[in-house]
Amino acid sequence: MSGSGMKARLLRFASAGGGTAVIAMAARVSGQFAMVAVTLVATRHLAPADFGVFAIAGALVMLARTMLYTGPFEYLLKLSHDADQRRGAGACLAATVLVALVWIALLVMLGLAAPFVFKGGGVAPVILALAPSVLLGALAAFAESLMLRSGTVRRYYAITVLTEVGAGLAAIALLASGWGLWALILQIYARTLLMALALGALGPPLALAAPPRALVAEVLRWSASRFGSVLVSFLANYSGDLVLGMVFSPAASGLYRAANRMVTALADMFVQPAGMLALTTLALGRARGEGEGLPGAWPRLAALFAVLGWPALALLALFAPRVVPLALGPAWTAAAPVVAVFCVARMAGLVTAVATAELIVTDRQGRVLAIQTLAAAATAGLTVLAAPYGALGAAVAATFVALFAAVAMALTALQRRDRPALAEATRLVIFPLVGAFAAGFAADRAFGTSAPLVALTLPLACAAAGWLLAAWPVIPALRRAAALLTEAPRPA
Numbered sequence: 001m002s003g004s005g006m007k008a009r010l011l012r013f014a015s016a017g018g019g020t021a022v023i024a025m026a027a028r029v030s031g032q033f034a035m036v037a038v039t040l041v042a043t044r045h046l047a048p049a050d051f052g053v054f055a056i057a058g059a060l061v062m063l064a065r066t067m068l069y070t071g072p073f074e075y076l077l078k079l080s081h082d083a084d085q086r087r088g089a090g091a092c093l094a095a096t097v098l099v100a101l102v103w104i105a106l107l108v109m110l111g112l113a114a115p116f117v118f119k120g121g122g123v124a125p126v127i128l129a130l131a132p133s134v135l136l137g138a139l140a141a142f143a144e145s146l147m148l149r150s151g152t153v154r155r156y157y158a159i160t161v162l163t164e165v166g167a168g169l170a171a172i173a174l175l176a177s178g179w180g181l182w183a184l185i186l187q188i189y190a191r192t193l194l195m196a197l198a199l200g201a202l203g204p205p206l207a208l209a210a211p212p213r214a215l216v217a218e219v220l221r222w223s224a225s226r227f228g229s230v231l232v233s234f235l236a237n238y239s240g241d242l243v244l245g246m247v248f249s250p251a252a253s254g255l256y257r258a259a260n261r262m263v264t265a266l267a268d269m270f271v272q273p274a275g276m277l278a279l280t281t282l283a284l285g286r287a288r289g290e291g292e293g294l295p296g297a298w299p300r301l302a303a304l305f306a307v308l309g310w311p312a313l314a315l316l317a318l319f320a321p322r323v324v325p326l327a328l329g330p331a332w333t334a335a336a337p338v339v340a341v342f343c344v345a346r347m348a349g350l351v352t353a354v355a356t357a358e359l360i361v362t363d364r365q366g367r368v369l370a371i372q373t374l375a376a377a378a379t380a381g382l383t384v385l386a387a388p389y390g391a392l393g394a395a396v397a398a399t400f401v402a403l404f405a406a407v408a409m410a411l412t413a414l415q416r417r418d419r420p421a422l423a424e425a426t427r428l429v430i431f432p433l434v435g436a437f438a439a440g441f442a443a444d445r446a447f448g449t450s451a452p453l454v455a456l457t458l459p460l461a462c463a464a465a466g467w468l469l470a471a472w473p474v475i476p477a478l479r480r481a482a483a484l485l486t487e488a489p490r491p492a
Contacts, residue, residue: 034168036265036327038175042184043258043328045175052254054184056118056245057126059238059257060110061188063230064103064134068141070230071223072096074360076145078283084209091211093142095219099227100138107131118245122181129185136192143199148280150204159198167191225369226360232369232376239376239383240394256391258328259338266316267346270309274302275353281484282361296421298413300481302354303425307471307478310347310429311436315463317343318440322456338395345399348406355406355413367412375405428477435470436463 042051072095079088111127147156167190174183200206240260244252278301316323317340324336359368379401386393414422440463447458471478 033265034165036262038168038171038184038187039258039261039265040327041172041175043332045178046180048254048258048331050122050181050254051258052245052252053122053126054181055241055253055257056123057114057130058184058188059234059241060107060127061130061133063234063238064100064107064131065137066230066234067099067103067227068096068134068137069144070226071099072219073141073145074226074279074283075219075222076142077149077280078361079149086207086209087211087215089146089206090208091215091219092145093208094211094216095223096138096142097135098216098220100134104131104134107134123245126181126185130188133188133192136189136196140192140196140199143196143203146206147199147203148276149284151284152204153277153280155202156199159195159202163191163194163198166194225365229356229365229369229372232372235376235380237379237398239379240391240398243380243383243387244391244394252391255332255335256338256394258332259324259335259391259395260342262324262327262335263313263316263339263342263346266312267309267343267349270305270312271346271350271353274305274309274350275357277301277485278354278357279360282357296418296424297484298354298358299418299422299425301484302351303428304478304481304484305354306347306350306429307432307474309350310433311463311467313343313347314433314437315440315460316340318437318444319456319459322452326452326456335391338391341392341395341399345395345402348399348402351406352402352409355409358413359409364412368409371405371408371412374408375401378404424477425481428474428481431474432467432471436467439463439466 046054072092075095076089076092079085079092107127108131111124111131114124114127144156167187170190171183171187174186177183179186240256241253244256278298281301282297320336320339320343324339325333328335356368359365379398382397382401383394386397389396440459443459443462444455448455450458
């Protein structure tokens, strides 16, 4: 195909909504690059035990902060345009602040109990130091929901990039200056404060009215199952950190979390935009009164992000033995097999994120809670059984359950009208995945004994070429998937 023909085809893809998807993923690339950079610097300035202390405390605080991005956050996104916007927004803000205050109190109690629960020391002061950040997170979460509802997705991602990169650079500077764990604690405060200020200043005009108590109670009642989903999802994602910290030591948790974070940094470039844009796109359609929406929308949205995300994760799993020592340092070599296992879990997580968005928007969040409850119970039980095998055993347990949850969530979200789109989405993903992995594997066998840098870069280049060749025939299907992101939503 000529250069002009290729340019025209790419322009058609961008105009079909691909531009929004690319911007979302580019924003996550910047944010995850900042997170990876902080992790790489932290592993060289902190011992595994210190990193494990932050992993345990950070996991508990992450649970509280995640609660702020569900329930009222989602309720505001799907609030009908015919409803009282000022009181609806006020009710969501009040509900979010109430949730934040409850979690601050819980974190204080968990911090006081930490010395009696976890092996070693140091977890309690980190939990207590991070607890107040949850209130700042409530304001940032509400501002994010307002901005996404207004349809200014690109501005949202631009703000996200600037705040995450800025906070990451500050953390690196503090780590290099010898601040240790405090550098990571201050990074969380810096990021949250910057997000709240930027979103508040650049977001849509804030119009609030004091909501009646009944409306706040309605928002919290609707959110109850979503809070439950977050809780059980947390147990599914962080059981390994907590169990290893209780049974072994923070050092074991540090190894587990470092591997998890490395994979998550790559996966979230695709999973987070997939979940957020799916939720925003489907919810705005529902808010405009489109009823059941466009048949097959969620499988196509999942495929749009998996076409890049799955090959990238498959290649990280393939090259983990080379990438981990190079990235984290020789002391973290044992994390390589854990990284490879987590790649499979994060591939499943992309399906879960988009299917969950479909279920939430269609008011089937109770089914999400049921599946996630089973997954959390299974993860906790299997992690305890796998604990004698250390971080790798815990990772295998978590991955097994992640696969089960993805299949269950997809089957629950799937309706008869979605089946043709599912078949198309499967073909869209399989060809680039197989092309990239096969080319990378073959090149690895050919150049694996070369110098370390050559043994990594040449197979990756071959994998990229294999992906391009395999993806070219499915460009029309990619355009159809990207078209779902084209229509600008009507501001609230």
